[in-house]
Amino acid sequence: MSLKYALLGLLDNHPASGYELTQEFAASLERWAWHAKHSQIYPELAKLEKDGLIEVAEEGARGRKTYAITRVGREDLRQWLVQPSKRERMRSEFMLRLFLMGSLPKAQARKMIERMVAGAQSEIDAVREAMADEDPIGPDGRPEFGILAGELGLRQYQALVDWADWAIEQLEG
C-alpha cells in the first residue's frame, strides 16, 4: 500500500515519468523513508492509471510517458495522510543484531557496538554537511517536509550514538 502513496505524493508535487520517479526515490525518499526499483514502479503506475488515480499527461520521445495525479488520486492521498495509521511493525536487522548480541563474548559485542556507532557517526557527518545550507522552509514560505524529515533521521542517528556511550558503560560497570 505504501508504494502507491509514495508515488501519488511525488506526483502531487509535479507530473513525472516512471523514470523520473525512480530517480526521485533514489535521491530523496530512499535515505529515510522508502525505497523502490523501477521494476516495481512501472507496474504500479500502470495499476494506478487503470484505477483512475493518475493519468498520462504527455507522451514524449523513447516511449516516455509523463503521468499526472488526478482529482480522485489527490483525494485518496489526502485521506491516507490524515487517517491515523496503526502502529508499524518494527523490522530492523540492526536492532535484531543488538538483541542477539548476547551470543557473542562481551569483548566482541563491545567491538560490534563501537563499529555500529562509527558508521552512524560518519553518516551523520556526511548528511549534516550535505544539509548544511538547506532551509526547512522554502523560499515560497512552504515547508520542505523532506528537510524536516531528514532532521528527524539525523536526530535518531544521534540518539544511537549517545546510547552507545551509555551501553558500553553498562557493559564495563
Next chain:
Amino acid sequence: MSLKYALLGLLDNHPASGYELTQEFAASLERWAWHAKHSQIYPELAKLEKDGLIEVAEEGARGRKTYAITRVGREDLRQWLVQPSKRERMRSEFMLRLFLMGSLPKAQARKMIERMVAGAQSEIDAVREAMADEDPIGPDGRPEFGILAGELGLRQYQALVDWADWAIEQLEG
C-alpha cells in the same frame, strides 16, 4: 535471511518449540526488532533442521517438538553477528507520511505531527514504566541485550518527541 538468525539467536539461549518461539517473538523481539507469525516460523524451522543448523531435541505431547541449536548452527549465528552488514534500506511508513505531508494544508500537517507525538509519548511512558525495574546487567553478570536495545528504542522515540517541538516551531516561524 533475518528470520533464520532470529530463530538461531533465540535457540542459542535455550531449546524451544515453534510455539514457544512464536510467543517469544510476540513478547520481546516484536516491539523493537523483528516480527514473525507461526505460519512463517514452522516452515523455517523445518528448513533449518534439514540444513543441520538445529535439531529436534525432544518430542512431547500434542506433537510438540523442542528444537536445539547445533554446533554448526551456533557457528553460523556467530558469523552473522560479527560480519558487518551493508546499510539497511529504510522502509518506514511513518517517515513516508512525514515526507509527503506537504500535500496537506499547513494547519492540518501540524495537527498530524502533534498526533504522532502524542502517540510516541504515551508509548514511551508505558514502556518506561514496564522497564523501570529491569537491570541491563543480569544477576549472573551477563548483559541483557534485550534491555539495552529497549533503551535505544526509547531514546529514538524521545528524539521524535523532541524533534516535533522543533519542527512545529519551524512551521510557525
Next chain:
DNA sequence: CGATGCATGTAACGCGTTACATGATTAC
C-alpha cells in the same frame, strides 16, 4: 462436556528484489 489454550501445519496472495530483455537518443 465445553471453553480455553497448546501445538502444528498448509494455501493464496501481495510486496519487494534480482535478473533478464529491449531499444532510442545524445554526447564525444
Next chain:
DNA sequence: GTAATCATGTAACGCGTTACATGCATCG
C-alpha cells in the same frame, strides 16, 4: 561509431501476511 544515459517493461524467486485447517490437553 560507440559509450553513456534515457526509458520501459517482464519473469522468477523469496519473504511476509492472512486465512484456512486440524487436533490434543487441561481446567472448571
